[in-house]
Amino acid sequence: MRAFIKVQDEKAWKAILSGWSPLSKNGSTKFEGTEDAKRSKFIMLQTRFDDLRMTESETLSKFYERLPDISNEYFTLSEKLNDSVLVRKIVRVLPDRFNIKLTTMEEAKDFSTMKVEKLMGSLRTFELNHKIRSKEKPSISKEKEPTSWS
Numbered sequence: 001m002r003a004f005i006k007v008q009d010e011k012a013w014k015a016i017l018s019g020w021s022p023l024s025k026n027g028s029t030k031f032e033g034t035e036d037a038k039r040s041k042f043i044m045l046q047t048r049f050d051d052l053r054m055t056e057s058e059t060l061s062k063f064y065e066r067l068p069d070i071s072n073e074y075f076t077l078s079e080k081l082n083d084s085v086l087v088r089k090i091v092r093v094l095p096d097r098f099n100i101k102l103t104t105m106e107e108a109k110d111f112s113t114m115k116v117e118k119l120m121g122s123l124r125t126f127e128l129n130h131k132i133r134s135k136e137k138p139s140i141s142k143e144k145e146p147t148s149w150s
Contacts, residue, residue: 038077045073049081049089056095060127063093064120086116094123101126 049070054063067090071081091102091111101123105111111119 041073042077042079045070045077049074052089053093054095056097058095060120060123067116083114083116084112087111087114087119090116090119090123097130098123098126 052066052070054060067086071086074081088111094102105119105122
């Protein structure tokens with residue numbers, strides 16, 4: 001057995017001889033400065049999250065594509081953005097064209113318990129219907145005023 005393990009990996013054999021001990025409780029090695037780096041990344045990420053806005057010309061889908069990036073970066077820092085935080089953020093940064101829908105939703109539903117997917121589905125439906133209605137509206141052209149024959 002000794003020969004087999006030595007042939008496979010000399011370090012494995014040394015670990016058997018000296019005994020194996022786990023690196024740390026969370027499974028990774030702690031390096032000096034890790035907490036400072038994590039705190040700095042967290043502050044930069046929080047700033048990015050706070051500065052996130054949806055422009056008037058941006059579609060809901062384009063805006064929503066940016067949220068998972070930030071959410072995943074929080075996850076890599078062992079933080080989690082829960083649905084209520086994301087829902088409140090989305091509601092705060094929507095352009096004015098969504099005000100009617102948000103007012104209706106506020107009266108009917110509680111944003112603190114709403115899931116992001118449900119909010120986005122409702123807003124996407126509203127956005128799609130709004131686009132359809134704006135395309136169907138006939139363009140109002142000024143009628144020619146009758147010329148006076150004096």
